[in-house]
Amino acid sequence: MDRRTRGPLLLLLAALIVVAIGTLLLVWAARAPLEVQTFIVRLSVVTLILFLIILIARYFTLLWFGYLHHIETTDADVPNGIEYPPVSVIVPAYNEGRVIEAALESLLQLDYPHYEIIVIDDGSTDDTLANATRLAGEYSNCRVRVSTKRNGGKASALNAGLAMAEYPIVLCMDADARLEPQTIEVAVPHFRDPSVGAVAGNVKVVNRVNVWTRLQALEYVEGLNMARRAQGFLNAVNIVPGPIGLFRRDVVIALGGYDRDTFAEDTDLTLKLLTAGWKIRYEPESVAWTEAPERLIDLIQQRYRWTRGILQALGKHKKTLFFPLPDVPLWLSLVQMVFEAVIWPAMNVYGHLFFAYVAVAFGMSEMLLAWWVLLTLLDLVAALATVGMEEEQLTLVPYALIYRFFFILLIDVVKLCSTLEEALNLRMSWGKLERVGRI
């Protein structure tokens, strides 16, 4: 076993032992004399309250910082006469024949004075190249260039695009994303601050066709974008999302471009930028609409890749995790990622099972119900607040009723299983999602 594997595996084993001992103690306590049972009930109440405090603190920290970012960005006026430097839009595409034309047509509608679109066909085996080439050429305010290369993965396609890009700011996106017309125009002014290295955009789900995709739409608004908004207030967004991110081209190249040793090249590049001391902002008006998985198995495949990719990227920066100085904000950012990727899912799954058990074993059913009502109210409030801030569909709010007790719990189980695979260093592949072509 190599050193990279040993640490996470030992941690995981320790966690499993603690869980096993806890479970055995609970089973024993259920059969124990009355005074022991009373003690266990009191202990359960304390644990439940602690769990709630952590959850509420997490929610309100995100909501508060997110609100401050909302105020800041809503009140900010873009001065007249601002210069808009030309921008290169890089579109890596592998077997995106179904969606590439729609994606390019949306890019041609961007409201920006001067930009180029670079499509990198990453050795597709379908008609991606032919469909993209059909739209290549010069347009009034932009030009479309299409290039093909041997298949080497998304990171290598993005690197090829970076090499072809001629302008100082690059926008990296997914071929299945559709950008809103104002996307570049509202993001570019952030680069007037010379310490800003990247700007993360706002990803939204386009295909709200069933319960899975609607729950994901709510998750993007209430979970992912709210966290990004809160991080944006601190200028330390820790994941510039793959579907929409703007970067200083020279900075990305100086950092070696996208690395190919993780399955979350967007997270990896973001961490490299933060480590190098660059600020990363969030622009909620830079909107990319993307297709979310419509089937459970595809959703699991996506989350499996995200979880393992984030853990791989974090593994490359583990030294910083153990040494907060000199860059405390970066350390906090990494700690938050570890918390969200591993600690919180483990707490969430174990907490749910623990409370279900004590409700049955110790007759604490009223307590369980009160806990459920409180959490659901919290989710409803958070959904209302974030849907309001994002000017999203109000029809997403009722999904908050099953958001935590079903969707997040399910995703957290998958995250834990994926963490276990990463700890065991099992082999993985990209696992490309089949596009339905709804953009």
Added chain:
Amino acid sequence: MSVIQLMVTIIIVTILVTVILGVVSYAAYWLRRMRRPARPEVVETEPRFFYRFVPDGTSE
């Protein structure tokens, strides 16, 4: 059965079913992955950035 007991039962069943669904779906995904033939390892020989050829004989 009171309303409270009914709701608590629904909550407990939902929690258990969700956890089981998560594990079973993950196992199904794992089996699907195992059945797929593994792609051969690609040896990284090409440079990370390629260089554009400029006709006058210089390259950027």
